[in-house]
Amino acid sequence: MRGRPSLPVLGQPQPERADAARNRQKIIDVTARIIAERGAAGLSLDEVARTAGVGVGTVYRRFGDRSGLILALLDEQERRLQTEFLSGPPPLGPGAPAEERIVAFLGALVDRVLAQRELFLLLEKGGQPWRGRPYRVHHIHLATLIGQVRPDADAAYLADALLAPVNAGLIAYQREERGMSVGQIKAGLAALAAAAVRA
Structure with missing residues (x-):
C-alpha cells in the first residue's frame, strides 16, 4: 500500500x-x-x-575503535571481492573446479592485502582480524570449496590453515626480508592448498 x-x-x-x-x-x-x-x-x-x-x-x-574504523575503510574493496568470488567469472567465481577456485581465491586475497597493506598491518596490530566479518565470510567460502573436494576432511580447520599465511605482516616480511615476489607467494599458497585438499 x-x-x-x-x-x-x-x-x-x-x-x-x-x-x-x-x-x-x-x-x-x-x-x-x-x-x-x-x-x-x-x-x-x-x-x-x-x-x-x-x-x-x-x-x-x-x-x-580504530580497528572498526579501518574495517569500514576496507569495506568497499571487500564487497567488490565478495561479489567476484560469489558471482563473478571463473576461476574466482562459480563455474571452475573447486581446486582451481581455492587457488584463485587465495591469490585474490593476496592481491587484496597488498592493495591496502598499511591498513591491514594496522588492523592486525590492533587485535584479532579473524574475529571480523570479512574473515568469517572468507572462511565459510573456503571451507565450502574444501568440502567439495574433500568431504572427509575437517574443512573448517583446513580453511583456517590456508587463510593463516594470507596476512599483511607475513606477506610484508616475505616481500621485504626474504625478497619473495608476489608470484612466489601465490605459488606457495597454491602448493599448500594442493597438499591440504589432496586425499
Missing part, C-alpha cells in the same frame, strides 16, 4: 538516518585523507572526530 511505512526485515540492519549517513561518510572520508597524507600508524580517533567536525563519542559509537 502506498504511503505505508516499511517494516524492518528480521536480521537486517535498521535504515540509517540521513544525518547519520552523512556523518559516517564524513568520518570515513577524513580517515582516508589522513591515512593518504600521513600513513595509518598515527591514526587517532580523536583527530578524526575533530577534523570531521563531529563528537568523538559519535566516532566511538559508530565504529567502536
Whole structure:
C-alpha cells in the first residue's frame, strides 16, 4: 500500500538516518585523507572526530575503535571481492573446479592485502582480524570449496590453515626480508592448498 511505512526485515540492519549517513561518510572520508597524507600508524580517533567536525563519542559509537574504523575503510574493496568470488567469472567465481577456485581465491586475497597493506598491518596490530566479518565470510567460502573436494576432511580447520599465511605482516616480511615476489607467494599458497585438499 502506498504511503505505508516499511517494516524492518528480521536480521537486517535498521535504515540509517540521513544525518547519520552523512556523518559516517564524513568520518570515513577524513580517515582516508589522513591515512593518504600521513600513513595509518598515527591514526587517532580523536583527530578524526575533530577534523570531521563531529563528537568523538559519535566516532566511538559508530565504529567502536580504530580497528572498526579501518574495517569500514576496507569495506568497499571487500564487497567488490565478495561479489567476484560469489558471482563473478571463473576461476574466482562459480563455474571452475573447486581446486582451481581455492587457488584463485587465495591469490585474490593476496592481491587484496597488498592493495591496502598499511591498513591491514594496522588492523592486525590492533587485535584479532579473524574475529571480523570479512574473515568469517572468507572462511565459510573456503571451507565450502574444501568440502567439495574433500568431504572427509575437517574443512573448517583446513580453511583456517590456508587463510593463516594470507596476512599483511607475513606477506610484508616475505616481500621485504626474504625478497619473495608476489608470484612466489601465490605459488606457495597454491602448493599448500594442493597438499591440504589432496586425499
